[in-house]
């Protein structure tokens with residue numbers, strides 16, 4: 544089974560989720576790649592594409608919010624100009640109906656903001672538009688501090704989800 548995991552991450556939270564999902568997939572050969580260098584064509588022999596990233600101002604990061612995140616952390620930013628949002632502009636699936644699954648990360652508090660955060664829904668829509676078939680409902684994972692730490696249990700939840708996805712794909 545060939546799996547491609549594409550993520551965007553400013554503080555590392557989504558990288559942790561991507562690695563946990565890959566670990567959960569077990570024997571599948573998973574390639575993990577950041578969105579700014581992800582391939583724009585998904586090869587026909589990829590059995591599953593899993594895509595995730597953060598909520599910035601209730602949606603996918605933009606160049607301005609990436610720069611904000613980098614300024615706050617004092618960390619390095621590969622590029623403010625390219626991430627999931629821009630990747631979707633070029634993305635196509637070589638085979639129509641290729642299986643895909645999505646997640647996002649968010650703060651989850653105050654509770655009301657959770658209702659507005661829509662990155663996972665946007666990712667799902669963009670993947671469908673590019674020709675993918677969603678095999679599972681979008682998953683939400685929760686940042687503990689907005690800066691890289693997950694709430695307790697969410698890394699394990701991501702690993703368990705990876706195992707579920709492997710089962711779904713094997714059963715076809």
Ligand SMILES: Cc1cc2nc3c(=O)[nH]c(=O)nc-3n(C[C@H](O)[C@H](O)[C@H](O)COP(=O)(O)O)c2cc1C
Nearest residue numbers: 552553554555556557597599600601648649650689
């Ligand atoms: C500019 C900016 C805007 C953000 N806006 C939101 C938001 O609207 N809702 C939310 O839940 N989290 C928001 N956050 C927190 C991010 O969701 C959190 O930093 C992210 O999930 C961590 O993922 P990462 O470490 O992979 O970048 C924001 C963070 C930044 C830097």
